[in-house]
Amino acid sequence: MQIICDRCHQTGEFDPYIFRCACGGAWEPVESLLFDPASIDPAYSSVWRYRDPMGLAEIREPLSLGAGWTPLVDVPWGDMHTSFKLEYMAPSGSFKDRGTEVEANFLAAMGIRDVVEDSSGNAGASLAAYAARTGLHAAIYAPDSASPAKLAQIEVYGAELRRIPGPRSEATRAVLQAVEAGAVYASHAYNPAYLLGQQTFAWELWEQLGGDAPDVLVIPVGQGGLLLGAWLGFRRLLQAGLIARLPRLYAAQPEILAPIVHAFNAGAEEIEEITPTGKSLAEGLAIVKPVRGRRILQALHESGGAGLTVSEAQIGAAYYQLAENGLFAEPSSAAAAAALPQVRQLAGKNAKIIVALTGSGLKSPLEN
Ligand SMILES: [Zn+2]
DSSP: OEEEETTTOOEEEOOTTOOBOTTSOBEEEOOOSOOOGGGOOTTOSSGGGGHHHHTOTTOOSOOOOOOOOOOEEEOOBTTBEEEEEETTSSTTSBTHHHHHHHHHHHHHHTTOOEEEEEOSSHHHHHHHHHHHHHTOEEEEEEETTSOHHHHHHHHHTTOEEEEEOSSHHHHHHHHHHHHHTTOOBOOTTTOHHHHHHHHHHHHHHHHHTTSOOOSEEEEEOSSOHHHHHHHHHHHHHHHTTSSSSOOEEEEEEETTSOHHHHHHHTTOSSOOOOOOSSOOSOGGGOOSSOTTHHHHHHHHHHHTOEEEEEOHHHHHHHHHHHHHTTOOBOHHHHHHHHTHHHHHHHHOTTSEEEEEEOBBGGGSOOOO
């Protein structure tokens, strides 16, 4: 896979043992081909429908669990025209599967047998599922305080769970030590094949909307993989003349841990690491400094979107309001729904809005 550094723009061939550029930047896949709708393979109702647009034609027989092609359901929110993209309807119960299905097949095709990953739970569970499917051995570094259901899920799939005491950032510190000692980092934050898999979100929406883009996409953001996938995916459609403009991208973050929103509102190009003032209900968004922060800010600016914060009370209320509509999503996903009143003010009540519900409510149910 041809890659380019998102910071210094160095290019090269992806080497799984060099997870980031020497400058500290993250690798992005180089996509030189125009998106061609004729290259979509309708035989697959999964991410592999877009094997050719992803440029992964060499993976002829992917080991699939069926990630992708999630439902898009219209559920009004107050007086807004909202639809919810049920990314939690995924093999391991979260949006991570879209990227992990591609990443695991890509690494397995490169002959990799052992991988490590750090995660607050969903990415670890996703990698554990795909490790089981593709025959990889995975060691997952997760905060000791992660949801018991997520930690149990990782172990049930047969991955090696390493519980790390302290905040989420300690799990990253621990995994980086293993990577320095020679492990392959199957990172949902850094791996370019993962990012490629997340772009299928945009292409799928475009197909589900009859060849159109929504006005607005609201996405809960931790590392920002889905937001970046949506941006890069819709950009490809724009370059190919298949849509007239990018959807406005809104990144939702909890008030007590919102590095992206702070940087966006300050007009900064880089994201500063922040110290959270408490533990949010949205545990999946507990990232103090996203790896691809610079690109996330570009995505928000270029699309005409913004970063929005939501309070813990708003996250809790949105969680129950979703459930009252039959949508059982985890609190991290409810953060996006909680931002809808702000989105209405910014985009107008007639905007066609799509909200990504990224993780299943079964993963970390709140007490009623
Ligand atoms: Zn670089």
